[in-house]
Amino acid sequence: MTATSHQTRASSRMAGLARAISLVGMTDFEAIFLEHWPRVYGVLLRLVGDHAEAEDLALETFWRLYDRPPQDESNLNVGGWLYRVATNLGLNAIRAWKRRERYEMEAGLWDAEANAGADPERAVSDAEDRRRARRVLRELDQRQAQLLILRYSGLSYRELAVALGVSENSIGTLLVRAEREFEKRYRGLEGK
Amino acid sequence: MHLDDGQLYAYLDGELAEHDAGQHLAACPDCAARLAALKAQAQRVSGRLAALAPLPHDPHLAARPALARFQARRANRKETSMPNQLFSKRFRPVWAGLTIVAILAIAFSFAPVRAWAGQFLGLFRVQQITVLPIDVTRLSELAGDETLGNRIGQMFSDSLSITRQSNEPQVAADAAEASRLAGFNVRLWSHSPSAPHIIVQDGTAFEFVVDREQAQAILNEAGRSDLQLPTSLDGARISVDIPAGVTTAYGSCPYLGPETQGERQFTSWSQLRTCVMLAQIPSPTVTTPPDLDMAQLAELGLQFLGMTADEARAFSQTVDWATTLVVPLPQNAASVEQVPVDGVTGNLLFRYTDDGVPARYTLLWVKDGIVYALSGFDNPDVGIGIANALK
Numbered sequence: 001m002t003a004t005s006h007q008t009r010a011s012s013r014m015a016g017l018a019r020a021i022s023l024v025g026m027t028d029f030e031a032i033f034l035e036h037w038p039r040v041y042g043v044l045l046r047l048v049g050d051h052a053e054a055e056d057l058a059l060e061t062f063w064r065l066y067d068r069p070p071q072d073e074s075n076l077n078v079g080g081w082l083y084r085v086a087t088n089l090g091l092n093a094i095r096a097w098k099r100r101e102r103y104e105m106e107a108g109l110w111d112a113e114a115n116a117g118a119d120p121e122r123a124v125s126d127a128e129d130r131r132r133a134r135r136v137l138r139e140l141d142q143r144q145a146q147l148l149i150l151r152y153s154g155l156s157y158r159e160l161a162v163a164l165g166v167s168e169n170s171i172g173t174l175l176v177r178a179e180r181e182f183e184k185r186y187r188g189l190e191g192k
Numbered sequence: 193m194h195l196d197d198g199q200l201y202a203y204l205d206g207e208l209a210e211h212d213a214g215q216h217l218a219a220c221p222d223c224a225a226r227l228a229a230l231k232a233q234a235q236r237v238s239g240r241l242a243a244l245a246p247l248p249h250d251p252h253l254a255a256r257p258a259l260a261r262f263q264a265r266r267a268n269r270k271e272t273s274m275p276n277q278l279f280s281k282r283f284r285p286v287w288a289g290l291t292i293v294a295i296l297a298i299a300f301s302f303a304p305v306r307a308w309a310g311q312f313l314g315l316f317r318v319q320q321i322t323v324l325p326i327d328v329t330r331l332s333e334l335a336g337d338e339t340l341g342n343r344i345g346q347m348f349s350d351s352l353s354i355t356r357q358s359n360e361p362q363v364a365a366d367a368a369e370a371s372r373l374a375g376f377n378v379r380l381w382s383h384s385p386s387a388p389h390i391i392v393q394d395g396t397a398f399e400f401v402v403d404r405e406q407a408q409a410i411l412n413e414a415g416r417s418d419l420q421l422p423t424s425l426d427g428a429r430i431s432v433d434i435p436a437g438v439t440t441a442y443g444s445c446p447y448l449g450p451e452t453q454g455e456r457q458f459t460s461w462s463q464l465r466t467c468v469m470l471a472q473i474p475s476p477t478v479t480t481p482p483d484l485d486m487a488q489l490a491e492l493g494l495q496f497l498g499m500t501a502d503e504a505r506a507f508s509q510t511v512d513w514a515t516t517l518v519v520p521l522p523q524n525a526a527s528v529e530q531v532p533v534d535g536v537t538g539n540l541l542f543r544y545t546d547d548g549v550p551a552r553y554t555l556l557w558v559k560d561g562i563v564y565a566l567s568g569f570d571n572p573d574v575g576i577g578i579a580n581a582l583k
Binding site (some may be wrong): 014016030033034035037038042044045049051054055058059062063105126129130132133134135137141148149156169170171172173174175176179180183186 | 196198199200201203205207208216230233234236237238239240242243244246247252254255256258259262265266343349
């Protein structure tokens with residue numbers, strides 16, 4: 001093997017990697033963390049509803065950014081990347097709940113106990129609403145679920161487009177479809 | 193032309209770029225009706241998802257404390273990774289993968305293993321380096337084992353005697369001064385854009401008398417009583433002589449000089465990314481009793497590191513234990529590849545980014561009896577270029 005052939009091979013192998021790493025340095029990382037933490041954490045808290053789990057997943061999201069930063073360093077893209085990863089992690093987490101949820105449902109627990117302060121009936125019905133919304137998100141197409149949760153967490157169309165890798169012009173249409181699907185499934189659950 | 197659902201929805205959200213949508217809606221009852229239906233749907237879905245909104249009394253973890261937790265977790269992940277643990281505890285000032293000292297540290301952190309592994313045959317001189325990827329999963333499980341750590345520490349304090357103490361590292365102004373201090377011809381990067389920081393680390397020598405029983409107890413403690421040390425090992429006197437070495441730092445590197453006002457800490461990996469370090473040291477020499485069966489010990493050592501008996505035997509037969517420094521490299525931690533460098537064949541170790549540390553490489557080669565290690569971040573081609581431009 002000649003030096004040249006090695007260097008060419010190594011160059012192409014390293015180029016992407018080196019670029020990826022050089023784009024998000026440590027100091028930049030801290031700024032990104034502070035800027036995006038509140039929303040990433042907020043999105044996850046909505047999805048999983050549990051502080052400890054939301055915190056854990058949010059930290060994992062930033063860990064992945066730290067460990068394997070995306071190729072494009074612009075703030076918009078880093079944000080989009082974070083929301084995509086966070087919602088993927090969150091949706092995976094609530095899918096993994098299935099078994100636990102069934103157990104809890106049978107045991108009639110929910111979080112009614114914890115919130116049974118002033119209005120126990122209301123607490124039970126709120127818990128039921130949350131359960132149903134999460135169940136629909138969990139069963140929706142991943143992209144549709146991500147779109148809805150991010151949209152209702154306050155992302156702009158532009159941010160949504162970057163997070164999901166679609167064009168900004170298509171967001172309206174995608175949202176209409178996702179809401180229709182959500183509504184159809186939610187109503188399907190209401191009878192149960 | 194009518195507005196489609198997507199446009200109507202974007203209009204609702206104030207995200208529609210076109211200006212005449214309002215005008216069109218005023219004049220188009222069909223579009224207005226569809227807009228109303230979409231609005232009703234959006235409100236229903238919004239209401240249902242609002243159930244997921246955090247309650248006002250919910251505690252919220254703010255960004256600053258979250259960052260602190262992130263950093264703690266990062267440190268934690270680092271701690272649990274075996275090579276870092278080895279570096280952080282016993283070789284704190286030495287940077288993982290940055291210097292030959294670090295490479296020797298890997299080797300010597302396995303010192304009890306190495307003694308048995310048979311690096312040290314007769315008069316051992318490094319003429320070549322073989323990097324041996326090893327699955328250290330089992331071994332890393334032992335890293336947190338305190339009893340084992342204490343036993344190893346005890347064995348060293350019992351059996352190790354320093355025969356030549358090393359002095360504080362010294363700063364050299366140029367290659368000539370470094371060569372004079374270190375006692376060999378020090379080479380520098382001829383095209384360096386800035387003056388390098390040159391540190392001469394004094395040599396050291398020590399002797400190690402093997403207590404077979406103690407060493408076997410460590411193996412047993414580690415759950416490897418299947419590995420039985422030969423009785424001939426008992427009382428074997430192993431002498432190690434490490435000559436003075438020189439470390440040259442280019443760019444923004446961690447401080448390696450004499451300790452002055454405590455330790456200086458680097459602040460971020462992004463600062464370190466420009467750092468390239470070259471270490472050069474004449475081969476250490478190791479003297480062992482001539483009757484010690486090094487190949488046998490080597491096989492035991494390799495098995496301890498994680499190889500099967502067959503693998504260990506097969507590898508051991510390919511190595512001239514008298515002249516080869518075997519650097520055990522945790523599998524998956526880095527890739528190894530042979531590359532032409534400085535007129536000889538070297539080993540390029542490339543470690544992908546992990547633990548939050550950027551990708552880094554170490555280039556190892558031996559030329560004219562001097563062991564070289566050149567380490568840096570990101571692109572190994574830079575390192576190869578520097579190695580080829582040493583004068």
